[in-house]
Amino acid sequence: MFGLGLLCRQCHGSLTNAVLTRQLSTTPVLQLRKVKAKVPTISKKAAAAKARRKALKKRKNIYEYEKLPLAEAINVLRVRTTLLLPLSSADILQAVEVAHPNATYELVVKTDMKSGTAVPKGRINLPREAKGKTRDKVLVFAEGRQADDAKKAGADIVGGPELIDGIISGRYQATTFLCTPALIRTITPRLGRVLGPRGLMPSERRGTVTDDIVGYLRRIQGSDEWKGDKTGTIRAPIAKLQWPVDDVTQNVRHFLTTVKRAIGIQTDETDKKSSKPSTAITKVLLSSNQGPGIQIADI
Template identity: 60%
Template sequence: MPSRHDTQCGQTQTKPSGRRLKVAQPTKAQLAAKERKRALKKARKNSAYASEKMTLEDAIAVLRAVEVAAPNSTYELVVKTAMIRGSTIPKGRFSLPREAKETTRDRILVFAEGKQAEEAKQAGADIVGGLELVDGVISGRYQASMFLCTPALIRAITPKLGRVLGPRGLMPSERRGTVTDNITGFIKKLKGTSEWKGDKAGAIRAPIGKLNWPIEDVVKNFRYFMTVVKRATGNQRDPDAPVDKKETGNKPPMAITKVVLSSRQGPGIQISDA
């Protein structure tokens, strides 16, 4: 007697005649439409507050309510800036009043000779040397997250290393203080700080607290980090920074277009009083 067999998914069926009937499969267009519908539903769920601005304390309250099952989650801060073509990606160093995560130690390479080289080693530099290090940096044999240089050697290393370290934002620079005779003082200043850096689109991301912290601690970290970013982008003057008359008035501030606070599972909320 002829048998009939239905597959589990119902895609094929054997008839007494032996012929198989194929169940119509969704077209690529149908699958794409289904995926778009699913993505739109998810986006609506995650962006319930996307077009709404809140005060910092209100945003903290909302995120706490969303993350009630995960009190150890981290508040993530995103500061979006208007990157002008040809402008330098904003970056800097900071030490929050209360650290939101364990700080990572920089691997420091110092271009120095003589007494300054010895002082750099004693201060904790990982790699210290003169012009003999240049080719090793280019080839990748010597790698570091921070490069320092004495004024006596900067002109000698710039022709070869400028095109290698420059695009990565690692080239020693007088403006950033990484070209200095006080190598020891700079290394001591690095300890206990973390680096922040914007991406190519000008977005700056940083963890600024835990959901189970007192609200005052989160607010303090938020205000501190925003001050650091505003000063680095020219939106607020650092009263302790020396005034460079050559740059005054020539360098427009990099506008801050949006400040968003979020958590691991919570929505991104625009902050109105940033």
């Protein structure tokens, strides 16, 4: 506290008796420092919700929210290839594959695959095949007499734990892996990380861990494998557009029945009951090479 001998600018009076005071701040020094604003981190749930909102804003095709019965969806996508039958104006407007008479129907089955659930997978023999058969390359883990039987039944590679290093290095490659129950515990610690993410690891649930190796090899002859991706979406060529509607319908129904059995929705009396929860089918779409994906109502 101190005084100054100064004059006031307005009245030219003396300021010698004026008392000037200084107020000191009592705020701690640490609180005066500027704290950088933290960038908020988005959780996985919030990021997924943001992605869904963004997807909803995208332009949808005219069939996005429209469901059609299977027969009507086939008629929308199909095209007449016989020149003897005249095309009416309604048929021309209805057909979306006029320039591609050999186009193929594709069936897309979307499943609600939960975290930790196995990727949908199975084998099928359609009533009328839409594509040529592909031969599976089978590797079998077996020893003794079972190994000899597997070789006679047509297995490509047969052996015991000595095959593990070759599979990891890529020297032994196959599309189907089978194993006997006696060797499954031996191969799992090392091959689980290699074959598991690819959906090729033998498992009892899929029937690829079995003592009846010969019977399994006989069952897969003449059949094709179908498999979903990591999101649980299954895609398969199901028929040709020039086929009769009944043939297309029969193939679609047969494929859906096989998928439902594999994911636990539909069971037969002969099927073994599983304690694992079933996976729901959220959407079934039928499309063609140049046509839109039409959602099927009667699944």
